[in-house]
Amino acid sequence: MAWQDTVEQTVTGLGFDLVDLERSAGGLLRVTIDWPWVPTEPGQSAPEERFVTVEDCEKITRQLQYLLEVENVDYRRLEVGSPGIDRPLKREIDYVRFEGQVVDITLKEPIGVTGADIAANRKKFRGTLERAADGVQWQIVWSDAPEPKPGQRVSKKRPPVPMQAMAFALNEVQQARLAPIVNFKGRRAPAVDMGDDGHAASNE
Template identity: 75%
Template sequence: MGWQETVAQTVTGMGFDLVDLERSTGGLLRVTIDWPWQPPSPEESSQPERFVTVEDCELVTRQLQYLLEVEGVDYKRLEVGSPGIDRPLRHENDFIRFSGEVVDITLKEPIGVTDAGVSANRKKFRGELERAEDGEQWQVVWTDAPPVKPGVRVSKKRPPPPTQALAFRLDEISQARLAPIVNFKGRQAVPKKSDD
């Protein structure tokens, strides 16, 4: 068993998911962990999502330092962290969890013309992640309309821009990540409920 499998077993044995494992040429080992996620059942009330803390990372770091020393793995620095805003999506469960989010996907092979008329000799797409109509595949949905500039009024009579969709199977993608979109305006105001 290689050191990668040993690291994966150790992380999962501690109750975490191994999201990513990377070894750079400069001797850096980067381990990305998260808490396991299961789709909520209809009977369960919505539980708040659990996030990885600094203490969790320290705990895993100490355990991995010991393990890597025993295994004789040569490295200069070990980093253990949480996935962040550009989290990789690797498994079916990740796609289910982040359905409805904006994602960046890279296909293994460029597409020609799709059924929806998307003509592109490209591999990279950004759009909202959805389950495709067939229930087997996934799709990204996007519009090529330019974003509306701040302060510009948009007429309510203006027709919505056409959307495009690209369906794919998980084995057709080489990489998928959450799109790192940051809202610098802070929390949006929640409309108050009326008392009547």
């Protein structure tokens, strides 16, 4: 079994979702976890959001340290944490969960000539994530018009800002993340960094 499968099975076996898994050249293994998300049925109220705690990260870390040693995985440091404000979107359910949010999308290939006022070599976009009209693909909606400056009065007679939309399939995406917009209503738990001494230290 590949070590990536070991990590995923361990995380999901303890009741969490594996959001992301990175291995750096310096020997760092970074594991990002979250509580599973379940879509609510129409008419039902959304359950209270659960946040990953330092204790959750420590529990995952202890189990992974043991299993990675059994699998003889070579690494220098293991870091387990919760998603930040720039959480990656990798699965279809991630897009469903964060529909309507502002996201940053990087395509694998330039968009090419579309007939719209978009540079053919453009690959990066920021806008609102929406389901496309076909109900299968996704689209990102944005405006390249400059936003009003703080305190600037906007006339009611001002014409609507022109919007642009780009549909895409998930296999065309190189990277997708929530746009790092600060939300002061909540705060994620810090990551837990297990150093060479085996003790946990939170990364603020």
